[in-house]
Amino acid sequence: MAADLPGEFEIIERFFSPLSKGVSGAFGLKDDAAVLDCEAGRDFVVTTDCLVSGVHFLADDPPGSIAHKAFAVNGSDLAAMGAKAKAYTLALALPKGTTEAWLIDFIQGISAFLDRFGAALVGGDTVATEGPLTASVTAIGTVGIGQALTRSAAKPGDAIFVSGTIGDGALGLRAARGGLGDLPAYARAFFVDRYRRPTPRLELGHRLVGFASAAIDISDGLLADLEHICRCSNVEARIDLGHIPLSEPAKALVSGAGVDIDELISGGDDYELLFTAPPEMVGEISDLAEEIGLPISRIGVTQQRGEGQSVGTVIDENGRELTHGEIGYRHF
Amino acid sequence: MAADLPGEFEIIERFFSPLSKGVSGAFGLKDDAAVLDCEAGRDFVVTTDCLVSGVHFLADDPPGSIAHKAFAVNGSDLAAMGAKAKAYTLALALPKGTTEAWLIDFIQGISAFLDRFGAALVGGDTVATEGPLTASVTAIGTVGIGQALTRSAAKPGDAIFVSGTIGDGALGLRAARGGLGDLPAYARAFFVDRYRRPTPRLELGHRLVGFASAAIDISDGLLADLEHICRCSNVEARIDLGHIPLSEPAKALVSGAGVDIDELISGGDDYELLFTAPPEMVGEISDLAEEIGLPISRIGVTQQRGEGQSVGTVIDENGRELTHGEIGYRHF
Numbered sequence: 003m004a005a006d007l008p009g010e011f012e013i014i015e016r017f018f019s020p021l022s023k024g025v026s027g028a029f030g031l032k033d034d035a036a037v038l039d040c041e042a043g044r045d046f047v048v049t050t051d052c053l054v055s056g057v058h059f060l061a062d063d064p065p066g067s068i069a070h071k072a073f074a075v076n077g078s079d080l081a082a083m084g085a086k087a088k089a090y091t092l093a094l095a096l097p098k099g100t101t102e103a104w105l106i107d108f109i110q111g112i113s114a115f116l117d118r119f120g121a122a123l124v125g126g127d128t129v130a131t132e133g134p135l136t137a138s139v140t141a142i143g144t145v146g147i148g149q150a151l152t153r154s155a156a157k158p159g160d161a162i163f164v165s166g167t168i169g170d171g172a173l174g175l176r177a178a179r180g181g182l183g184d185l186p187a188y189a190r191a192f193f194v195d196r197y198r199r200p201t202p203r204l205e206l207g208h209r210l211v212g213f214a215s216a217a218i219d220i221s222d223g224l225l226a227d228l229e230h231i232c233r234c235s236n237v238e239a240r241i242d243l244g245h246i247p248l249s250e251p252a253k254a255l256v257s258g259a260g261v262d263i264d265e266l267i268s269g270g271d272d273y274e275l276l277f278t279a280p281p282e283m284v285g286e287i288s289d290l291a292e293e294i295g296l297p298i299s300r301i302g303v304t305q306q307r308g309e310g311q312s313v314g315t316v317i318d319e320n321g322r323e324l325t326h327g328e329i330g331y332r333h334f
Numbered sequence: 335m336a337a338d339l340p341g342e343f344e345i346i347e348r349f350f351s352p353l354s355k356g357v358s359g360a361f362g363l364k365d366d367a368a369v370l371d372c373e374a375g376r377d378f379v380v381t382t383d384c385l386v387s388g389v390h391f392l393a394d395d396p397p398g399s400i401a402h403k404a405f406a407v408n409g410s411d412l413a414a415m416g417a418k419a420k421a422y423t424l425a426l427a428l429p430k431g432t433t434e435a436w437l438i439d440f441i442q443g444i445s446a447f448l449d450r451f452g453a454a455l456v457g458g459d460t461v462a463t464e465g466p467l468t469a470s471v472t473a474i475g476t477v478g479i480g481q482a483l484t485r486s487a488a489k490p491g492d493a494i495f496v497s498g499t500i501g502d503g504a505l506g507l508r509a510a511r512g513g514l515g516d517l518p519a520y521a522r523a524f525f526v527d528r529y530r531r532p533t534p535r536l537e538l539g540h541r542l543v544g545f546a547s548a549a550i551d552i553s554d555g556l557l558a559d560l561e562h563i564c565r566c567s568n569v570e571a572r573i574d575l576g577h578i579p580l581s582e583p584a585k586a587l588v589s590g591a592g593v594d595i596d597e598l599i600s601g602g603d604d605y606e607l608l609f610t611a612p613p614e615m616v617g618e619i620s621d622l623a624e625e626i627g628l629p630i631s632r633i634g635v636t637q638q639r640g641e642g643q644s645v646g647t648v649i650d651e652n653g654r655e656l657t658h659g660e661i662g663y664r665h666f
Binding site: 027029032033034035036037038039040041044045046047048049050051052053054056057058079080082083085089091092093094095124125126127129130131132133134136138140141142143145147150152153154217218219234 | 359361364365366367368369370371372373376377378379380381382383384385386388389390411412414415417421423424425426427456457458459461462463464465466468470472473474475477479482484485486549550551566
């Protein structure tokens with residue numbers, strides 16, 4: 003029992019209720035459930051991701067960053083479907099001994115996330131656990147009827163694009179664990195921030211509806227997630243490793259010692275959008291990138307699956323098959 | 335690492351994908367999110383509840399029962415809002431060492447629940463934890479626009495009703511822990527089943543729309559949950575303890591030694607519906623009970639809050655104020 007945390011009802015009243023941001027159907031998180039209105043001409047989009055301390059974030063990450071990440075990874079899934087965020091729920095299992103100061107910082111992280119990326123917290127449950135902190139978020143968004151972007155609609159000959167820069171999240175995890183040697187302080191801070199506080203590409207995601215053929219957010223790593231698109235769409239992909247967008251600090255590491263591009267495209271936690279589009283859309287996508295101020299790089303092309311090629315193959319510009327051992331992170 | 339659990343993708347494919355029950359927008363749980371269509375004239379209703387092993391169920395409960403309970407407590411919240419169930423998501427944190435046999439039983443529990451109470455699993459996340467099993471379910475339902483039942487619309491003079499029988503869940507927890515002495519085997523099994531496999535009153539809940547003024551499901555205990563309605567509706571309640579519906583095995587315990595009615599109305603885990611309705615609705619509610627084959631008992635009346643009475647007071651037929659120490663279960 004942590005004497006310094008108030009009871010469940012006071013926690014709701016003081017901490018969680020304000021996160022409903024005045025949405026009337028949330029009833030201040032004090033009723034049995036929330037009521038959300040349907041929007042004419044739009045479908046609902048729903049996703050759930052669960053983060054466990056020590057697995058998906060480090061136990062000593064700042065509470066506000068943990069909160070940010072729990073919401074961001076779910077917002078990122080909405081973005082990958084071309085959806086706009088509408089509401090979130092949070093099921094939070096707190097270790098005994100959690101302090102009020104910790105909770106206040108965590109709540110501020112949620113609040114800042116919601117203010118920046120839109121939508122409100124409309125439901126939640128806070129329980130105690132003997133185990134590590136576990137945060138399960140469900141994100142609910144909306145998309146035009148029948149317009150959701152999936153992993154399965156890429157066609158041979160589509161161009162492959164990725165937003166932002168790749169590999170910073172994986173480098174951030176190494177940096178947060180004290181790795182990467184004598185990295186300059188600004189680079190370390192940059193990588194760690196990218197790992198702890200990924201930016202869900204919600205603005206880009208819903209703008210891709212009508213342009214993109216298939217989309218996914220990069221959580222398992224560019225290579226693994228591109229394989230998901232290839233497998234679901236029954237195509238293979240050819241990417242140009244020289245076109246993989248890297249941040250300046252990542253470029254410095256790749257041109258120096260110790261980090262190679264294969265590692266960056268295999269690392270997870272980028273939360274950039276990876277998508278395909280018919281080649282005639284290249285101009286529109288370039289305009290869109292400029293309009294929303296987010297770099298979008300064309301990194302390759304999808305093609306008919308080769309005779310005898312296994313499902314989901316990705317090759318580089320020299321025809322070398324790219325592999326990464328396990329597909330994504332193996333938890334069990 | 336439990337060598338006997340397959341990897342995350344195989345778990346989804348073999349175990350979770352069939353739980354989407356053919357709902358096309360769930361994409362077999364293999365895309366970034368699910369797409370749900372809006373129903374004309376209806377709102378969405380959303381709730382999240384999180385169950386932790388050792389807190390909300392016993393670690394040695396059968397896996398199928400744990401699954402049932404995780405879904406049932408969320409379905410019960412939908413019922414309390416007058417909603418019909420449409421979809422569920424599940425975030426499951428599994429302890430290292432979880433076996434495939436355990437998971438198969440758990441999945442069967444979900445499948446049986448969905449078949450019996452309707453709706454499909456449309457999203458999920460399965461992760462490993464060093465801590466106790468944690469299951470966070472989000473339930474999504476629908477209700478006519480503006481027709482959701484809340485805790486806050488009871489009026490003085492409304493009749494107070496409760497479905498089913500009260501106290502079996504709390505007795506079931508005691509029985510499952512080996513308490514209640516030399517209980518007959520059939521009674522022990524009855525109580526334990528009521529604790530482990532509560533029945534969400536979904537059929538009743540959505541039929542109460544248009545009849546009930548306020549509603550809540552009984553998770554914290556009849557008394558605590560009636561206090562929630564009283565507080566939110568700014569009324570007080572007078573209940574007749576002789577009218578609290580008890581199962582035959584519970585009656586036998588109350589007339590024997592060791593259990594009194596105060597304990598039963600303070601115990602949680604009933605997952606019956608507690609609701610208020612204008613007195614002129616009594617006939618309709620009686621007809622409804624008969625039609626759906628579920629006993630509904632009239633247990634009291636709401637009244638104007640007395641001068642100097644604190645918010646949420648519940649008194650018995652003799653004017654005795656009923657108290658239960660902590661409001662509900664205190665986790666922290």
